[in-house]
Amino acid sequence: MKWASAVSTHPSLELALREVIERVLTQLETAPNLAIIFISSAFASEYSRVLPLLKGPLGGAHIIGCSGSGVIGRTKVNQLAEVEDAAGISLTAAYLPNVDIQGFHLSIEELPDLDSPPSEWTEIIGVAPVDQPHFLLMADPFASGMNDLLQGLDFAYPDSVKVGGLAGIESISRSCGLFCGQQLYRQGVVGVALSGNIMIDAIVAQGCRPIGPTFRVVEGDRNVVTKVAAQGNTDDDLEQTPLEALQELFQDLDETDRQLAQESLFIGLAQSGFKQSLGQGDFLIRNLVGVDPKVGAIAIADRIRPGQRIQFHLRDADTARDDLATLLAAYRLESKKRSDVAPSGALLFACNGRGTNLFDMPDCDTEQFSRELGPIPLGGFFCSGEIGPVGNTTFLHGFTSVFGICRALNDAETA
Known part of the structure; x- marks a missing residue:
């Protein structure tokens, strides 16, 4: 398993995409089978051009992603950066051997009701609970049924981790972009279920x-x-x-x-x-x-x-700073105690009320992440709401940073 991350602040969509694609492919040194794209709402008029520009260079990789008020990733000098309220594109790509990738788009209006059996939920996802998938979810911020969706997924996949965020909107058109496969959506939820030799560890910093x-x-x-x-x-x-x-x-x-x-x-x-x-x-x-x-x-x-x-x-x-530092340090120590495989990559779903809207300096969350866990490839975006677990239940949060830390399974988890 190998991950790579890159961010570009070039104002040209073509040049920004070319830059992040070249950098992640150079880091990976192999063809990815998963690509996660986050694009700032400054490019709202060009969302329809994103997937055609990605398709050729990324080959057969499954593409998932969305728009955000800001994006997060590694710069040319290999430092993490949080690009807020400006043109920016973040691309995170992964080579995931022995991992099954199932992408999906869901319409909130067509979800099963909460009295439905788990089979109706697993049918719309296309993955059996026995496969123990973990989920990355990105949604239209106006999707009013998100709590029902999270409750339904917890019901059908009780042992699965679900992390993600609500997409950012463009201020004038009030529209967002949701990317899945080769389709651009404006409403609903896009996601990817990852099953096989992969674990997503969630850190939810409510601050x-x-x-x-x-x-x-x-x-x-x-x-x-x-x-x-x-x-x-x-x-x-x-x-x-x-x-x-x-x-x-x-x-x-x-x-x-x-x-x-x-x-x-x-x-x-x-x-x-x-x-x-x-x-x-x-x-x-x-x-x-x-x-x-x-x-x-x-x-x-x-x-x-x-x-x-x-x-x-x-x-x-x-x-908020102390809360995240404590959670990251506890995760590092607990991972060492469990003899976990070292993380290969991570995603950050940060509330747009954090960043410089909360802290007196930029890049606060990402700097703490690097300080506690080292130079792990990290991509992400600033959300209109964050998805992550508290206890054994998945919730929609606000003013929160949710990290999804990805690694291969350890010996105990594969037994």
Whole structure:
């Protein structure tokens, strides 16, 4: 297995594509069977020309990709770069021996309903669950059924990793580009299922840190929480409204965090009902979308259920930087412990709210990736929403960086 990545900022589509093609083919020294193209929305009027220009030089490689507000890849001097809000093309190519590649395009309106058996989902993908495929997914940002799609794929392929992102749109036409095989699509979802001697390890950096205690939801309906109790409290007298809990918590914060809580307060939803000690990676971060001061209720941008554990979180640049560094370091150590095969390549699906919109310097996520994991070929794009797992469930995220790290299987995984 071998991967290569290149990015070009040439304003000419032909010259930019020629540059990235030549560089990835030189790095690979063999014909790729998978090519992943990300193109900035500055080229929106030329999306229809991309696939014909790729087809000849890349031979029989399966092509997948989409448009983005920015692109990510390796420069001519072999440094990772995040190209934001400018013309840019990223090409990641891979030679994947003993890997089956199945591309697909799905229309959200034609998906099976959630009561359908797994067989209806596997039929539209074209890969059996026994093959244990892993998925790269790119979607139209206006596709309203993405949560149903992810839930259906988790149902049909519970042991598969799914990573990806929502395509970027051009500001005037509001259109995106989705590439699969030799077809350009404007709507739906394109994807590729990879099965055989390949593993995708997902890192989902949500960029938040917890504050205060963990609470148990005592009363709530749909996305509204009306009563909570601090974790470990069984006395009904200690139940309170979430607004009361937040006001008490606010008093214990320092001035910096108080100010941050006014602007960047989020809710973490615990994904395990059984794990006693919750830590980084155990919470799905969701927006706090409303407060009712009359009854002390809060509204969350997701469904909530009584008994579920929640915790308030804050997000800022330093927290996001520390969060990613911790996750990458933990991945490196855990991979060494498992005797994993070294990663051959990776993809980064980064929220367009990160990059220089969040950090005080460019290339922050990619520099941390290189610092922790070394010179692994990395391509990617800035998304309108990111797809990645928390626990054993795949979610659509915001303000997140999702890494899909690709490697061959280790001995235990092939046994």
